[in-house]
Amino acid sequence: EAQVTQNPRYLITVTGKKLTVTCSQNMNHEYMSWYRQDPGLGLRQIYYSMNVEVTDKGDVPEGYKVSRKEKRNFPLILESPSPNQTSLYFCASSLLGGVNEQFFGPGTRLTVL
Amino acid sequence: AQKITQTQPGMFVQEKEAVTLDCTYDTSDPSYGLFWYKQPSSGEMIFLIYQGSYDQQNATEGRYSLNFQKARKSANLVISASQLGDSAMYFCAMREMNRDDKIIFGKGTRLHILP
Numbered sequence: 405e406a407q408v409t410q411n412p413r414y415l416i417t418v419t420g421k422k423l424t425v426t427c428s429q430n431m432n433h434e435y436m437s438w439y440r441q442d443p444g445l446g447l448r449q450i451y452y453s454m455n456v457e458v459t460d461k462g463d464v465p466e467g468y469k470v471s472r473k474e475k476r477n478f479p480l481i482l483e484s485p486s487p488n489q490t491s492l493y494f495c496a497s498s499l500l501g502g503v504n505e506q507f508f509g510p511g512t513r514l515t516v517l
Numbered sequence: 518a519q520k521i522t523q524t525q526p527g528m529f530v531q532e533k534e535a536v537t538l539d540c541t542y543d544t545s546d547p548s549y550g551l552f553w554y555k556q557p558s559s560g561e562m563i564f565l566i567y568q569g570s571y572d573q574q575n576a577t578e579g580r581y582s583l584n585f586q587k588a589r590k591s592a593n594l595v596i597s598a599s600q601l602g603d604s605a606m607y608f609c610a611m612r613e614m615n616r617d618d619k620i621i622f623g624k625g626t627r628l629h630i631l632p
Contacts, residue, residue, distance in 0.1 A: 435618065444526075446608060446624035454618055462619060494562060502550035502614035503569055508562035 406431045410495050410509035417485060418517050425480045425512050427495030435498045436478035437462070437506065438470065440491040447494065453478055454500060485516040519544045521611050523623035530599055531631050537584070538594040538626050540609035548614035551592040553583065556606040556625075565607075568592055570614075604630045 437452035449462030453472040469481040496506040520543040584593040
C-alpha cells in the first residue's frame with residue numbers, strides 16, 4: 405500500500421531534550437516536506453527536499469533540522485525543543501512539479517513542556 | 518511574495534445545499550498549481566482536487582469542482598449537494614512550478630454541515 409508513515413504519532417517531551425520524528429514513504433517520490441499545523445495558522449512549511457542531499461528552508465525553519473540521506477526517509481530533528489514548538493506535524497511526499505498533489509502522513513502531535 | 522488567503526474561518530451549511538469555499542492567491546509565477554485538501558476531525562489530510570494555471574477548463578472531481586478565475590486570482594471550491602460527512606477543515610494550497618517548488622497553504626475554512 406502506498407503510504408507515508410510517521411513516528412511517533414504522539415510525543416510529550418521536556419524543553420531542551422533532543423528528539424527526532426521519522427518520516428518514510430514507499431512511493432519513490434523525489435519531493436518530501438515537513439509542515440506544522442497550529443490553530444488559526446493553517447499548515448506552514450518547515451523544510452522541504454527535492455531529492456537526496458538537497459534540502460531547503462520553508463517558511464518556519466527556525467529550531468528545526470532535517471536530513472535526506474535516502475530517498476525514502478526525511479527525518480525532522482528538534483535539537484533543543486521549546487514550548488512554542490508544541491504543534492501537530494505532518495510529513496508529506498510527492499513527485500516533483502506543480503501538477504502533483506502531496507500525500508500526507510498521519511501526523512505527529514508533539515507537546516513540549 | 519506568494520500568498521494564499523481563505524477569508525472564511527467557519528461556515529454553516531444545511532445538508533444537501535451547495536457550498537462555496539473561497540480561496541484567493543497571489544504569485545508572480547505564470548505556472549502554478551492550486552490544490553484543495555480536506556481534513557476531517559480524525560486529522561488526516563485528503564487531497565480533493567487540482568487546477569493548473571494553464572488549464573482552460575475548471576477542474577471537477579465528483580461532487581467537487583473548482584471555480585477558477587485566473588484574472589481575479591481566485592480558486593474557489595464548490596461542493597454540490599453537501600453531506601454530513603463533508604463537515605471538516607478545508608485547505609487551499611498553491612505550488613509554483615518555475616520557482617523552488619515551495620508549497621504554501623491557506624489558514625483553512627472549517628465547514629459544518631447541518632442536518
